Amino acid sequence: MIRVQCAPFDAGAETAALTAGRDDLGAVVSFQGVVRRGDGPDAVDAMTLEHYPGMTERELERIEAEAQRRWPLQATLVIHRYGRMEPGEPIVLVVCCSRHRRAAFDACAFLMDWLKTRAPFWKLEETAAGARWVEATAGDEAAAARWSEP
Amino acid sequence: MIRVQCAPFDAGAETAALTAGRDDLGAVVSFQGVVRRGDGPDAVDAMTLEHYPGMTERELERIEAEAQRRWPLQATLVIHRYGRMEPGEPIVLVVCCSRHRRAAFDACAFLMDWLKTRAPFWKLEETAAGARWVEATAGDEAAAARWSEP
């Protein structure tokens, strides 16, 4: 299940709803990304996430389907916010449920790595020196590349 | 922070309490282990976790300290239950917070792999055929071995 929304979410409540009443899940792995203030002159006062409505949903669905193809997952959830948010607020939530922990861990890391390099979101940070667009990193590209199939 | 308890826990509430008021965390990765019913004649009606009071806490503290030594973690939480629990109930919760997702993912997987092979817990499963002690698996040993340092 994927969801793109402006409003904050409650990671615990979302995860609880996903797993409610189920006795077939052995492992529930979740990732939550949070706006980080940072230090010194680079400290972030707020962040605005722009996205590409329509393509965002399609791309997240593709990424989720790819994770389900690669690992035996019993339930998955991806929530990604857009709009303005302040340090400490949640940006993204990915939850993967599987019988065994390794599949749940790998699928969750994979979803984040692909999401970081494929989902059409762009971060605009507000700092004391003004607003600036966050640049993509080679580290994120490398992280996504480790999931490439032969 | 580590905790050993008989009572169930609320993973969402525990994670929220760990991260409350913090704006320096970029990535929050959590693992929750759940009693799995299973299928057919092996289906589990309930499970009782025996442990070694005193050593359990010491061992979990050692494992947590080792994770903090290996990765730049800003907050960690390990909760492990003992006693009788039914399918769908939580057994263990591990939460790792870091600035970056890779450290949080790796530390959380490491904590689970070491916990699985070092923390003195033993599972007794109740099935239609009677009670039986769960056997340790070579897979868990292999999972723990991948974190060995040169």
Added chain:
Amino acid sequence: MRIRYFAWLRHRVGTADEEIELPAEVTTVGALGDWLAARSPGFKEAWQTPGVVRVAVNQTHVTDTAAAVKTGDEVAFFPPVTGG
């Protein structure tokens, strides 16, 4: 054809989207980018810098500049994504 721009590329071009009449000779993503670059100095600079502009045709990533485009498509240009 609808053209969309995102993030700082949107600022450079000065618009979030525009409707264009696709010239008959423009049949690929590469040719479309070149044609748009001729109309917009801000877009041209980014378009000519390797690795800076990404393209989606009908909301699907396209990495080959030889990929086909035609009237009715929605084509988006944007910087590398930074979500998550």
Added chain:
Amino acid sequence: MRIRYFAWLRHRVGTADEEIELPAEVTTVGALGDWLAARSPGFKEAWQTPGVVRVAVNQTHVTDTAAAVKTGDEVAFFPPVTGG
């Protein structure tokens, strides 16, 4: 010296813990296991099967059967752990 047994080893031995008077010649984990095995057929069978019995001395895992034990220590014997 306090000896503790856990999980199915506790069933085999028939007790969760016992106080023993450590003989002077028993100074290692290996010798202690052998000495206990001579007293308990259930323990002996498990102790003599490789990889089945794990040991902790004063609540710390010990893998070397040459590790020292002395009066006042708490020594625990148990199967491979299966928590998590």
